[in-house]
Amino acid sequence: MNISFFKYQGTGNDFVMIDDRENSFDHQDLELISRLCDRKFGIGADGVILIRNHTDYDFEMVYFNADGSQSMCGNGARCAVAFAKFLGIVEQETRFLAIDGPHEAKIDQSLVELRMGNVPDTERVEEDLFIDTGSPHHLRKVNEVKTYPIVMEGKKVRHSERYPLGTNVNFVELLGENELFVRTFERGVEDETLSCGTGVTAAALGFGTKNQNQTVKINTLGGNLAVRYAWDAERGFEDIWLIGPAEQVFAGNIEI
Numbered sequence: 183m184n185i186s187f188f189k190y191q192g193t194g195n196d197f198v199m200i201d202d203r204e205n206s207f208d209h210q211d212l213e214l215i216s217r218l219c220d221r222k223f224g225i226g227a228d229g230v231i232l233i234r235n236h237t238d239y240d241f242e243m244v245y246f247n248a249d250g251s252q253s254m255c256g257n258g259a260r261c262a263v264a265f266a267k268f269l270g271i272v273e274q275e276t277r278f279l280a281i282d283g284p285h286e287a288k289i290d291q292s293l294v295e296l297r298m299g300n301v302p303d304t305e306r307v308e309e310d311l312f313i314d315t316g317s318p319h320h321l322r323k324v325n326e327v328k329t330y331p332i333v334m335e336g337k338k339v340r341h342s343e344r345y346p347l348g349t350n351v352n353f354v355e356l357l358g359e360n361e362l363f364v365r366t367f368e369r370g371v372e373d374e375t376l377s378c379g380t381g382v383t384a385a386a387l388g389f390g391t392k393n394q395n396q397t398v399k400i401n402t403l404g405g406n407l408a409v410r411y412a413w414d415a416e417r418g419f420e421d422i423w424l425i426g427p428a429e430q431v432f433a434g435n436i437e438i
């Protein structure tokens with residue numbers, strides 16, 4: 183089978199993007215998805231994203247982790263917006279559908295602002311936090327995140343009994359008020375990724391200030407992101423925007 187694809191990355195979180203407006207990609211072939219993501223025998227990526235037509239939205243994005251499981255993907259959604267602009271589906275603003283519901287986004291050059299779903303509350307888990315930003319995120323504050331054993335500790339939490347469906351695990355170092363360094367062990371990739379969009383959003387909500395409006399700067403191994411949000415004591419977190427670059431790396435065909 184010959185598949186045309188485009189490779190995109192958003193702060194080092196990388197994706198095989200497929201224009202599937204003809205609905206021809208066999209998205210139930212999870213072995214194919216894993217092969218496409220394989221960094222030795224395939225293209226290599228953290229996930230696969232299909233762009234599909236939708237009657238009520240500019241497009242629908244369907245995200246698959248490298249193991250074929252599905253979830254919301256913040257960086258992937260930012261890349262999907264950039265890809266949709268490249269395909270001529272959108273111009274500067276868009277409304278599209280993802281697994282967690284509708285999203286708005288704005289794109290200027292390669293910078294994408296993605297509106298995330300509202301997050302009414304966060305949950306304390308012993309010394310840590312749990313926040314669902316469209317995908318599940320466990321958050322642990324650490325001192326020296328760059329030397330912390332992310333994979334060893336991330337696997338323990340990801341497979342703990344508390345999370346029968348698994349969770350993503352974020353390790354967060356506070357660099358200053360509203361400035362964080364975040365590293366993430368990702369469910370479905372089953373490894374650390376260079377950044378995680380829904381993860382840095384969860385970290386911003388968990389460790390940012392609780393004023394009416396603020397922007398949290400997040401450093402990741404793959405680059406810098408920002409999260410803007412409004413907080414209300416009753417309603418929690420609203421008007422949440424994940425902001426960062428999304429770039430096309432290369433295009434190709436694969437016989438697989």
Ligand SMILES: N[C@H](CCC[C@H](N)C(=O)O)C(=O)O
Nearest residue numbers: 253255256257317378379380
């Ligand atoms: N692995 C995550 C989905 C992708 C999250 C990440 N790539 C992002 O940018 O949000 C999960 O299974 O919940």
